[in-house]
Amino acid sequence: MIQILNTLSGKKEIFKPLEEGKVKMYVCGPTVYNYIHIGNARSAVAFDTVRRYFEYRGYEVDYVSNFTDVDDKIIKAGHEMKMTVKEVTDKFIAAFYEDIDALNIKRATLNPRVMDTMDDIIKFIQVLIDKGYAYQSEGDVYYRARKFKDYGKLSGQSVDDLEQGASERVADFDQGKKEDPLDFALWKAAKPGEIHWEAPFGSGRPGWHIECSVMATKYLGKTIDIHAGGQDLEFPHHENEIAQSEAETGQKFVNYWMHNGFVTIGEEDEKMSKSLGNFVTVHDLLKKVDPQVVRFFMATTQYRHPIRYSQANLAEAKTNLQKLKTAVDNLRYRKNDAEKSDVETEIREKFSALKNRFIEAMDDDFNTQNGIAVIYEMAKLLNVYSEKATVSLETIEYLLDGFSKAAEVFGIKFEEETELLDEKIEALIEERIAARKARNFARSDEIRDMLKEKGVILEDTPQGTRWKRA
Structure with missing residues (x-):
């Protein structure tokens, strides 16, 4: 049974989906x-790995991840680049897809955009106003955080501590608009020259x-199984999502x-972020490092x-990563002289035991460090079998299939070399084979x-000389 360390409870809990198998x-x-x-990519890789493991265990995953395409930073970037907000966001959404595809991150079931969800956002805010959870102030709309009785339950902070922190964070001009320092903006009044939408509570943007809150409940339902993101989103973003969503729906938001x-x-182990200016973009990194290596490093x-x-x-x-690829290459090469034979029970039982250990490791809150350790042991078993004097084609296919499916959880692909050597290299x-036979x-x-x-690596094995691209 899969267990997840639930940030809300602070404990590992057995995963029980809202709908069986989904x-x-x-x-x-x-x-x-x-x-x-x-x-940023770390979050995408981490939860793609979680998604892949759910699928490995037979679940169907409905995976929604949003694009924030209306924001102060985007508006500023548009001014600097002399582009509209939509032009900026279209450019970097395309770049995002290019990067995640290179990292073998599966595309989301849906990537909703704020601009495309504006009517739903406006309706959601209006419900919160009608219920008394939100109020208008000088063109803005704020959420009454203190009215939500469980505010602070995700981050485990008291309302008094949160109030003190909010007082320190909020600018004076914002503070004057609020009933309480804890309150946060749902809608921001339009500023001259900035993108905006019309709403019953005034022209502005969300x-x-x-x-x-709107996208999760619109596309996945009022209550969802899993909500994920970086640790820096726990408060205030996810805390505020809970308050908004549960006030609007009257139901638990996330399990x-x-x-x-x-x-x-x-050396100081600083958090990588754009605000600190110490970041490395995936776009630049992938020009110098194999995308599979970057993915493997993070997964x-x-x-x-x-x-x-x-x-x-x-x-x-x-x-x-190369050790794992070599294990697969070694076994694939043995297909050339493999024989058809009866089921080899012993090797299958050994691999099955490793597969069970892999599941045990990954069921424990997706413990990829322990999971990959088992993958390395599987690779050793593949190598041992590939060195046998005689091998079975059926066993090779069994081992390759099981190993590839487990490794796929980490986004690892084992691509076969299909490019032919030119005649000169062949x-x-x-000539080298003949020279070795002649002891030259x-x-x-x-x-x-x-x-x-020329970038061709030769490997001399008991079954003959094989090659691969460097």
Whole structure:
């Protein structure tokens, strides 16, 4: 049974879906005014891995993740780039898809945009006003946080502590509009020259928190299974989502809250963020590093734990990923001389035991660190089998299928080499084979080095010489 550490309770809880065999999951998406950095990508990778594991266990996942395409930062970017808000957001949404596709992150079932959900946002805010949970002030609309009796339940903070913190954060000009420092904006009055919409409570645009409440309940229902995002969203964003949603629907908003750890950088392990200016964009990183390595680097740390970004850690991820690919290559190569035979019970039982250990690890709050450790043991088993004098085609297919499906949880793809060597390189390989048979090792080594310079790596195995691209 899958267990999730629920941020709301602070405890691991057995996952019980609202609908048998299905998962309704909402993940906070990016504000699209720039390329995403790897801190943003960490959340996308972490919860794609969670989604993939649910699917591995047989669940159907309805995965919704929004785009914030109306925001102060976007408006500022538009002025700087001399583009409209929509032009800015279209540009960076396209860039987002390009980056996540490269990282083998499955696209969401739906990526709703604020601009396309405006009528629903306005109606949602009007309900909160009608119920007395929201009020108008100088063209803005604010939510009465203190009226929601459980305010602070997600972050585990008292209303008094939250009030003190709010007083320190809120600017004087905003404070004067509010009944209470805890109150937060649902709607912001239009400013000259800025994008805006007409609403019964005045011309303007929505606040940040309201969009996720509206999109989650619109597309997944009044109560959803899982809501996820970065730790920095726990308060105030997710706290405010709960208050808005439960006040509007009268029902529990989310059954399981999940929050991923940060990506840190430097000796002081600073959180990577655009505001600190210490970020590395995925767009730039993928020009220098294999996307599968970046994905593997982030996917193999349990989602709640921080990840330390460094060249050394990326290099280690590259080495470990290559070991898994080599294990698959070794076994695929043995198809060339495999025989048809009866079911090999012993090897299948060993692999089945590892598969059960993998499930046990991942069922425990998606513990990818323990899960990948089992994947490494599976790879060793594949290598041991590939070195046997005789192998079974049926067993090879069984092992490759089971291993690939488990590795796919981490977004790992094992692509087969399909590019043919040109005639000159093929001739060199044949010449080297002949040189080795003639014990002319000097020529054999010379050919090996020549091919290496051309990006072709030769591997001498008991079953013959094989090659792969470097």
